[in-house]
Amino acid sequence: MKQALSRGRFVAGSAGAAALAFGSAPYVIAAPTKEIVIGLNVPQSGPYAEQGTDQLRAYHLAIDEINAKGGIMGMKVKTTEGDDQTKAGVATENAQRMIERDGAIMITGGSSTGTAIAVSGVCQQKGVIFMATLTHGDETTNQNCHKHTFRRYNDAYMSAQSLAKTLVSKYGTGRWFHITADYAWGHSVYDNITAVVEPKGAKTIKNVLTPFPGTKDFSPMLQQAQAAKPDVLVLTEFGEDMVICLNQAAQFGLTKSTKILVPLVDEYMAKGAKDNFNNVVSTAPFYWKYHAAKYPGAKKFVDAFQKRYGFPPSNGAETAYADIYIYKMAVEKSGSINAAKVIDVLETTKFQFTKEQEWYRKEDHQGVNSCLVVEGIPESQRGPGGFEYAKVLEVHDGPQVVAPLTSLACKMETA
Amino acid sequence: MEAFFEALLGGLVLGLIYVAIAVGLTIIFGTLRLVNFAHGAFYAIGAYVGLVIAQHIGVGWAFVAAPIAVALFAVLLDRLVLRSFYDKEPTAQLLVTFGIALVVEETLRLIFGATTQQYQMPGSLQGSVTLGPITYPAYRLLFAAGVIVMLALVWLFIERTNYGLIVRAGVRDRIMVQLLGGNIRQASTIVFALGAAIAGLVGAAATPIYSIDPGTGFAFLVPSFVVVVVGGLGSFWGAVLGGLLIGELQSLTNLAYAPASNVVIYLCMALVLLLRPQGLLGESEVIRQ
Numbered sequence: 065m066k067q068a069l070s071r072g073r074f075v076a077g078s079a080g081a082a083a084l085a086f087g088s089a090p091y092v093i094a095a096p097t098k099e100i101v102i103g104l105n106v107p108q109s110g111p112y113a114e115q116g117t118d119q120l121r122a123y124h125l126a127i128d129e130i131n132a133k134g135g136i137m138g139m140k141v142k143t144t145e146g147d148d149q150t151k152a153g154v155a156t157e158n159a160q161r162m163i164e165r166d167g168a169i170m171i172t173g174g175s176s177t178g179t180a181i182a183v184s185g186v187c188q189q190k191g192v193i194f195m196a197t198l199t200h201g202d203e204t205t206n207q208n209c210h211k212h213t214f215r216r217y218n219d220a221y222m223s224a225q226s227l228a229k230t231l232v233s234k235y236g237t238g239r240w241f242h243i244t245a246d247y248a249w250g251h252s253v254y255d256n257i258t259a260v261v262e263p264k265g266a267k268t269i270k271n272v273l274t275p276f277p278g279t280k281d282f283s284p285m286l287q288q289a290q291a292a293k294p295d296v297l298v299l300t301e302f303g304e305d306m307v308i309c310l311n312q313a314a315q316f317g318l319t320k321s322t323k324i325l326v327p328l329v330d331e332y333m334a335k336g337a338k339d340n341f342n343n344v345v346s347t348a349p350f351y352w353k354y355h356a357a358k359y360p361g362a363k364k365f366v367d368a369f370q371k372r373y374g375f376p377p378s379n380g381a382e383t384a385y386a387d388i389y390i391y392k393m394a395v396e397k398s399g400s401i402n403a404a405k406v407i408d409v410l411e412t413t414k415f416q417f418t419k420e421q422e423w424y425r426k427e428d429h430q431g432v433n434s435c436l437v438v439e440g441i442p443e444s445q446r447g448p449g450g451f452e453y454a455k456v457l458e459v460h461d462g463p464q465v466v467a468p469l470t471s472l473a474c475k476m477e478t479a
Numbered sequence: 480m481e482a483f484f485e486a487l488l489g490g491l492v493l494g495l496i497y498v499a500i501a502v503g504l505t506i507i508f509g510t511l512r513l514v515n516f517a518h519g520a521f522y523a524i525g526a527y528v529g530l531v532i533a534q535h536i537g538v539g540w541a542f543v544a545a546p547i548a549v550a551l552f553a554v555l556l557d558r559l560v561l562r563s564f565y566d567k568e569p570t571a572q573l574l575v576t577f578g579i580a581l582v583v584e585e586t587l588r589l590i591f592g593a594t595t596q597q598y599q600m601p602g603s604l605q606g607s608v609t610l611g612p613i614t615y616p617a618y619r620l621l622f623a624a625g626v627i628v629m630l631a632l633v634w635l636f637i638e639r640t641n642y643g644l645i646v647r648a649g650v651r652d653r654i655m656v657q658l659l660g661g662n663i664r665q666a667s668t669i670v671f672a673l674g675a676a677i678a679g680l681v682g683a684a685a686t687p688i689y690s691i692d693p694g695t696g697f698a699f700l701v702p703s704f705v706v707v708v709v710g711g712l713g714s715f716w717g718a719v720l721g722g723l724l725i726g727e728l729q730s731l732t733n734l735a736y737a738p739a740s741n742v743v744i745y746l747c748m749a750l751v752l753l754l755r756p757q758g759l760l761g762e763s764e765v766i767r768q
Contacts, residue, residue, distance in 0.1 A: 109694065113593040121731055169730040205564075247739045275741040280689050280698050284733030284740075307595040308690045315616040315688065317607050336595045336690075412505065 098181040099140040100401060102127070102388070105173035105183060108198075110150035111277050112175035114332040115198055115380045115437045119173065120145070121373055122381035126388035129368070136392045137399070139408030144168055148179050150277060150303075155179035159186045167400050170195065172387050174217075175303070175380065177201030177249035184213040187379035188477065193403050198380040200302075200328050201249035202256065205430040211475035212403060214424050216390070216408055216431030217383050220249065223327050223347040224256035225465035226435040228264070230458045231345060235323060237265040238295030243285045243309065243312040245301050246273040253300045253327045266388070269294055274301070274309075282309045297322045307336035314340040331378040334440060334453035341453065348436050350379040354456050355419060362418040376451045386417045404479060422462065428474040432462035486734040487727065492619050493622040494726020495626040500699055501706040501718040502633060503674030510663070511648035511715030513561065513598045514569055519700030521678035525549045526691040527587055529683025541598075541683050543596065547753040549679025550672040557649040557671050565667075588693040592701035597690040622684055629677065630719065636673070637715060642666050650713045651762070697702040702729075705748045711761020720759055 104123050105351075127141045135141055142167040146158030155173075162168040171187055172195040174180045180199035187194035188210035196204055196215040200223065205215045216452035217225075240261065250273070258268050269292050272285040282301075286309075289297050291343040297318060297335070301309045306326055313319055319340050329346035337344075353376075355362035364384055369377040377385070391406070393415055398405035411426040422433035438454035446452045504518050528548045529541035556579065564572050599605065604618045637643040643664040648656045656663050682696070689695065702725060710721025725744050732740040751758060 109588075109593070117593060233666055273738045275738055278698060278741060280695065281489075283489045283492075284486055284730050285737060287489060288482055288734070289483050291485065304595045304690075311597055311690055312688070314619070315605075315607075317614070317616075332594060 071154060096223040097144050097318045098138075100170075101142045101144055101162075101166055101168045102391075103159065103166065103168035103171040103173075104143050104145045104181075105148050105155055105158045105162065105171055106146075106384075107150040107175045107179070108147040111305050112150045112198075113174045114336075115303055115330060115378065116148070116150075116173075118332065118378045118381040119175070119197055119384035120375055122369065122385040123172070125365075125369055125372055126385045128407075130392060136395050139401075148173065148175075148183075150176050150179065152178045152182035153410060156182045156186055159183045160190075161191050163187075163190050166193065169403075170391055172384065172391075173197055174199040176247075177204055177252065177411045178247050180204045180215070181208045181293065184208060184210050191403050191479075193391070193406055196389055197383045197387055199249075201246050203252060204364045205428045205474065206467070207473045209476055210426050211407060211429075211477040211479060213432070214389060214390075214429045216422070216424070216433065217380075218328075218347065218433070218435045219430060219467070220253040220256045220327065221467040222435045222460075222462070222465045224253065224260045226347050226437050226458070226460040227257070227325060227327065227345065228260040229460060229465070231325070232261060232264045232266070235266070235268075235296050236261060238323075239267050239269050239287045239292075240296045240298060241269050241292050241294035242271040242298045242300065243282065243289065244271055244273050244298075245305060245439040247276045249302070250274075250276065250300045254298075257298060257325075257327065265295070267318040274305075277305070279305060280308065282312045283316070286313050286318060289313075289322075290316050290318060294322060296325060298325045298327070300327055301332065302328060304336070306333050308369065310337040310340045319343070328340060329438065329440075329454070330380055331451050331453060333374070334446075334452045337435050338450075339441075339443045342442045344440040345457070346438055346440070346454075348379045348438055348454075349433065350382040350435055351438060351456060352376040352382070352420065353452055354436065354459075355382075359416075359419060361416065365418050375449050382418055386419075390415060403448070425466070425469070427469050427476065428472055429476075430466060432466050434462050435465055482734060483731075485613050486730045487617070488613065488615060489733075490727035490730030491556075491723065492623045492726070493730055494723040495623050496681060496685055496699065496722075497703050497706045498630065498702040498722030499626050499721050499724055500678055501710065501722050502630065502715060503677045504636070504703055505707050505710070505713055505715065505718045506633075506646060506670050508672040508707070510646050510653075511565060511667050512653065513565065513671075514572050514576065515674075516573060517556070517579040517583065518576075518674070518678055518703070519696030519698075520580045521549050521553065521626070521675040521696070522682035523551060523587055523691065523696030523701055524583065525679025525682030526686045526695065527591060529680070529686055530591075530596055530598055531692060533683075538601060542680065546676035546680040549682075550676040553672050553675030554668060557668055557768075561637070561671075574673065580700075581647035584693045584697065591693070593692060595690045595692045598687055600687050616688075618687060622688065625684060626681070633673070633677065634715060642669055646670055697753070702744055705744050708748055709751045709758060711758025714758065714760045714762070717758055717760035724759075 106119045144162045148155035170193045174197040177199045180196045194213045202219050233416045244254045299309050324344045326346040352366045356366040394406045394409040398409045414423045419433050437457045440454050525545040529545040532544045533541040600618050607614050608617045645661045706721040706725050710717030729740050732743045
């Protein structure tokens, strides 16, 4: 009896060991294959759902284009997708599943710095490349930088520098009031903006933090702003939160009485805020109308996107599209899907797809490319669908506004 | 001091929204013993019906169409799905109403997209009014007044009509009402439709203030549940007291330390559950059953 039992255990044990060995095989052996799997991890629900959904459109466009032309080095690109719900926990689970179960060799996505940092950690641990798309907080390529993570999107530092360069002459000595989303990104933006404008004479009256995610009523914060009568009101909210906050600011008459800054905007936020976005100053790394008129690569992308979906891409979609092509370029140039070799190329190569010639800094993997300062125009002038939302006030070159290397807290791993 | 009064006023408006949703929840629970997680969906449907009507026909009609449409939806839901769950254990009710909430949310997302939308009130209501040192958006004040009038009507219904009598009796002892020949089934349908209609109307009326996206209903539902628990299950005045308390608490916390404003309502609920488990104005009967 005893012997039978131990025999049974032994058999079960071997089967378990075999299952472990083979079950986990897809991500251990990243051997040459006929196809490669890319994990698309974006929010399709939660406050940043619009941004995530538009990135997904751009991913599909880029991947279909690439597959139609024979894939990446002859390998078809397959995708595995997940809705991260703008929650770090869900984003992490998605990334793990994509890597371990589906054998993804590159993860891309974002919309929040909270999710980006979490996914970045997983990818570093698993040795999988992470092309972070829409994440704007400095942390992604600064305090929480990782060897396997690349972020092309402008960071909060670049936005703050750009805003300040454009606006400080006009509002530099005024009284500034901040309403800030209480998480990594919000803090990062607040620190950057105050660090830039305070030395020039701007006085920060107050910073009110709003719970994230889930704030639906910004009126208590807006009432405080109203009572303080600032010259400049900075609303550091993103996605749907920004839309709600701006619309409520209008109800309190703040859009008329105060200059409003929103550190980062995209097409969907401007659409949601309607006329309340008129005259609001913000930054964006890409604006389809501006770039399509200037760069053939952007025109090709905007036209293809418009043809397929019937409306132009948002700036998050642009970075999603470019990230797929940048990854393709790096794989082809290194002749391998080996992460270390791909990283080498990404760290040392200049490239041009939808903007000017750009690159990633070796030291922190922050993309160096331009930042637009834009100002909202009235809804009646925004054209069909309301996607033509702003006029470009100024364009700041990447190297002029990117954080100096000496200020970085990034400690990059060697592999 | 000015900021304090503004926060009080803001808390009143927010609290009134919670009250309006919680009153529906609480009368439905009281009469039907149904824990209705789909109540936030009623809010959302009302908001979207209101949005469409306001954009295409007129704002006034939105306030008529939203509660009627949501009431009809609720009656259908009651007849087709919920009826068979009245006598099941709370877990089954929770699961089925939660499921309905998810189906509604995703359907709204499919039809209207995930974008946050709102409609504007007529120009005269877009401005603000000055009350002494405080400047406050006119529509929010009108909204608060409207909710108060609506609550008064609901109270009259419960206190002064025969259906209301059955509702009140049902809260105390559902079986006895049936034994005495009260048509609790018909009353149930009417109460369910009424609770839903209130949520629908509030959804339509609150959209110019808070905007709407498919997830908004759920976002308001959770604090409203807290309100019902704090106020006491099945109690009208409990919902009123609980709603105003939670609204003010949230608003004043926002003034003092905004990041804590979401946590504080759950702390309040935990305290009430520890010290007075039946809720502030709840009857201990309900707990025992």
